[in-house]
Each structure stands twice: as C-alpha cells, then as structure tokens.
Amino acid sequence: MAGKPIVEFERITKRFPGILALNEVSVAIQSGSCHGLVGENGAGKSTLGKILAGIYPYDSGRLLVDGKPVRFSSPLDALKAGIGIVHQELAFCENMTVAENLCLEHLPSYGPFVSRQKMIDRAKKLLAAIDADIDVRLLVGQLPISQQQIIQIAAAVGRGARVIIFDEPTSSLSQLEAERLFALIKRLQGQGVTSIYVSHRLPELFALCDTMTVLRDGRHVATKPTAELDENSLVEMMIGRRLEEYFPTYLEAEPGEEMLRVENFSSPGKFKDISFSLKAGEILGLAGLVGAGRTEIAQALFGLDNMASGRVTVAGKQVRIDSPSKAIKLGLGLVPEDRKRHGLVLSMSACSNMTLPILHRLSRFGWIRNRAERSLADTFFQRMKVRAPGVDALIAGLSGGNQQKVVLAKWLSAQCRILILDEPTRGVDVGAKAEIHALIDQLAREGAAVLLISSELPEVLNLSTRVLVLRHGKIVGELPRNQADQETVMRLMAGIGSAQMADSAASKPELQ
Numbered sequence: 001m002a003g004k005p006i007v008e009f010e011r012i013t014k015r016f017p018g019i020l021a022l023n024e025v026s027v028a029i030q031s032g033s034c035h036g037l038v039g040e041n042g043a044g045k046s047t048l049g050k051i052l053a054g055i056y057p058y059d060s061g062r063l064l065v066d067g068k069p070v071r072f073s074s075p076l077d078a079l080k081a082g083i084g085i086v087h088q089e090l091a092f093c094e095n096m097t098v099a100e101n102l103c104l105e106h107l108p109s110y111g112p113f114v115s116r117q118k119m120i121d122r123a124k125k126l127l128a129a130i131d132a133d134i135d136v137r138l139l140v141g142q143l144p145i146s147q148q149q150i151i152q153i154a155a156a157v158g159r160g161a162r163v164i165i166f167d168e169p170t171s172s173l174s175q176l177e178a179e180r181l182f183a184l185i186k187r188l189q190g191q192g193v194t195s196i197y198v199s200h201r202l203p204e205l206f207a208l209c210d211t212m213t214v215l216r217d218g219r220h221v222a223t224k225p226t227a228e229l230d231e232n233s234l235v236e237m238m239i240g241r242r243l244e245e246y247f248p249t250y251l252e253a254e255p256g257e258e259m260l261r262v263e264n265f266s267s268p269g270k271f272k273d274i275s276f277s278l279k280a281g282e283i284l285g286l287a288g289l290v291g292a293g294r295t296e297i298a299q300a301l302f303g304l305d306n307m308a309s310g311r312v313t314v315a316g317k318q319v320r321i322d323s324p325s326k327a328i329k330l331g332l333g334l335v336p337e338d339r340k341r342h343g344l345v346l347s348m349s350a351c352s353n354m355t356l357p358i359l360h361r362l363s364r365f366g367w368i369r370n371r372a373e374r375s376l377a378d379t380f381f382q383r384m385k386v387r388a389p390g391v392d393a394l395i396a397g398l399s400g401g402n403q404q405k406v407v408l409a410k411w412l413s414a415q416c417r418i419l420i421l422d423e424p425t426r427g428v429d430v431g432a433k434a435e436i437h438a439l440i441d442q443l444a445r446e447g448a449a450v451l452l453i454s455s456e457l458p459e460v461l462n463l464s465t466r467v468l469v470l471r472h473g474k475i476v477g478e479l480p481r482n483q484a485d486q487e488t489v490m491r492l493m494a495g496i497g498s499a500q501m502a503d504s505a506a507s508k509p510e511l512q
Contacts, residue, residue, distance in 0.1 A: 004067075007028070007194070009027045011026055012063065021044050024220075027213050028223075030194075030211065035212070036198075036213065037212075037213050038198075038215070039238055040399075043238070046198055049196060050085070053078050054076070054078030057072075065082070084161030085164070085165040086149055086152045096139065097136065097140070098137070102136070103122055124136055126157075146177035150184070168200070170201065197209055202231050206226060210226060211223060212224060216237070216240060239430065251481075258280075258313075259279060259314065260278040262301070262313075265300070265311075265312065266309055267296060267305050267307050278450075282450070283450040284451050284452065284466055284468065289471070298422045302327045302334040306322060314418070315331070332419075333357075333416030333418070334420045340403070344395050350391050353395050354377045355376060357410060399432075400428045408436070422453045425454070466478060466479065469493055471493060
C-alpha cells in the first residue's frame, strides 16, 4: 500500500426520506491503492461512492481530498478535483457517437461550427491514454456494455482523474470482459491512479484490492488489509452472522408429474433443436457462456419470440405460446436477466409491481379492489422477507436484492407453477443471495418446476437436479447432479468436453 490518504471520510452521515443511509462513517483511502467497499445491498457503499463523486451531498461530517476539506455540488466539481466514477448503470447519449459523448462537455469548434475532426482526434487521444481501441465514429448504443465502461474510464482519466470509483462494474460483463477490466484497473494503479472498487463479488475483491472497508446498515464495521481477510470472515462482517453453505432440501422428495416438455425447439440465429423435460419439484439448470442462447430460450418459452418453433407441452397439453399473456395463463413466470428494464416498473410501488399480472383477478367491474390488492401484497411481502418500509415503498428505492424478491413475489402471487429464473441473483449481495437460494429451494419443495439460468456455475451446480450445457445455441451435454462439477461443465461450455459425453447427452435428452 502506497502513500498518504488521498481521500478521507470523517463521520459522514447521509439521510434519504425515511432512511439513514450512512451513519457517521469514517474511512481513509490511501493514494495509489485499490480500496474495496463491501457490504450487503443497502449497506451504504454506493452512497459513499456517490458522495465522493459529487452526485449526493452529505448531511454532516467532513470529506477531505489531499488533506483539504471539500464539498462537491456536482460530478463536474468532483472531476475538477480529480475524482471520477464508472457507474453500474451507464449514462450516455446512445444516439450519439463515441467522439461526441467524450467531447460533449466542451465540443471543439471552428468558428461557430463544431470541428468534427478535432473532436475525433481528441476522442482518440483520450482512448489511447488507456490503450483502448474503439472506433470513435460508432454510436455508443451500438457498443457492448464492456466498451461503454471503457469509454467512461477514458473520460475520467483523460480529464485528470486521480481517483476513480468503480460502482459494481462487472454486473453486466462476461468473465472475459471482466478480466480485461481488471487488467485495465491494475494498469491504471501502476500509473498512480487510486481505485475505489464497490462490489458484492468476493473473488474480484480479493484479486484486486489492497484494503477492504466493510459497511453494514450504513455504519462502518472495519477496514483491514486484504491479506488479513478470507471470504468467511469478510462475509461474517458483512451480514453480522456466519453464512453456512446452503444445501437444497427439495432433493429429499421425488419429482412429481411432468410440467413442461420441450422438443426440437428452435429460433433462427438463436438456438436449435432444444429438447428437455421439467417435472414438478425439480430444478433444471441451464449453463453456457455468454451468447450460448440461454436467455433467448427463456424468452421464447415466455412468448417473446414469434420466430420460435417446435413442440411445447405444458402439464400434458401441447400449446403454442405466442405472447407473455398466454404464458401467464398457462402458469409460466419469467424472472428476467435485467430486472430494472424488463422485470419492474421503477416508478411504481412494490405493491403495484407485485400485482401487475393479476389485476383482472383483483378488480370488479373494472375497478381494482384496493383492500384485496394490499392484502395479497402484504402476504407475499412477508413471505419473501422484503426489507422495505412497506408495500407502498417505491420500487426504485429498494436495494437490488429486495427488488429481486419483489419480481419473484409477482409470479408467486400469479400462482405460476413453472418458473423461469434468468440470473436470479445478479447484482445482489451474499446475504440476499442465500435468502433467494432458500426461496428457490422452498418453491421446488412445494412443487414448482424451476428452469434456472445463471452465469455463476456454483449456483447452478448447487441448486440443480440436472444441468443442461449449451454452446452456440445447441445442447452439448446433460449431466445429472452427481456428475456435474465445475471442470466437466466448463469443458463442455468451451467445446473441449468429452465428445462421447456431449454426443450422448445431446442425442438422448432426458424426456421421461
């Protein structure tokens, strides 16, 4: 660890309506270090980062940069002081080019006109400073998330940022993209840039950070060198208790009747000849690299792909699912990969989100029965252990883990017996993840049929009865629980698994 503190938080307190987000938090960030901020969703780690970045003002305490007290009124103020941020939710003008976005603050001009060549040259120079090779003439909306993040980093470094806050930067990245980001962070650190890394992914924190600060319920718990910590001790500090490895109990019972059968399911350019069966009380895992077709299969089963063809049978009856409303009527529910864009209406309350699919059941003569709606929402609020002031809480103000619980509650209130869970624990902390795993186990134990999609192999392997492995839109292997381990699954995902295993599994899917 190098040098003196470049940033010091002294007894920082921040309140939002009805919430004490930070309570007298004191932390020192050493110059030239990579400092991790960890804690459960709602612990205050992102809030602390946004205060430093000038997004939120603090209510009391002191913030010092280079030993001098500062109070930023905007992100531009913070950037002038050498503080930049890479957001989890990227903020760009997607209909403008990379060059236009990078130069938007101060467009180079030639007389009264914008000088496009100067703008392009300046953008190239900003990207070259971090060894990034991106065509600055492309629209930002055409770029993958990983390259959009690089543009944010280039903008911060190019404007002289000496401290960069990374707020959950890998939540939407593949493993390969994440590794490229890690290499860039280490390269910046070698150039003297201080990184503040906000994440719930423990392996990343241990690989990158020199020091870690743990927050819990808006309070500072501890700041320790990473070398003095292990995952168990870190988790215990984060959640205030020991977190034992979860073993699913639904496996103690035999699966029930077949709820879903898919045969020769295909969609041009997405997936081909997908066949599997799913029984009540069973969790079928779908594993594969980014682009393998997992999400596309989930969306097609939920009626979001009109090009999909094949034979789909629900509870013994052949059906054609050509819309989400048809899927819901048949008892299917989809927890989507991106809950904020596709799973929730952020401007509405938790109650309204929970009851959206079943308003017709809660209405009489076109009017919603408010008492019945609130009673139902209260029931599932308690069952899902949602941490919020109440069912009227605005969904946008809830933590990621609690938002995910509301998405699950929505489909439980709709009495869905077939649940398609696409990345059910993405963006949630270890405590919320354990709770969601227990809920998935409970649903299977109660007879739900669960199709589980996750990029986290330990999650798939621990929860699933069987695992289907996809590669380039095709099934390349099907493994029972006792044969599914990380090495075998990863080899199949990468196309280097046993040819005999892959051929056997792909040609004889389990269709009891």
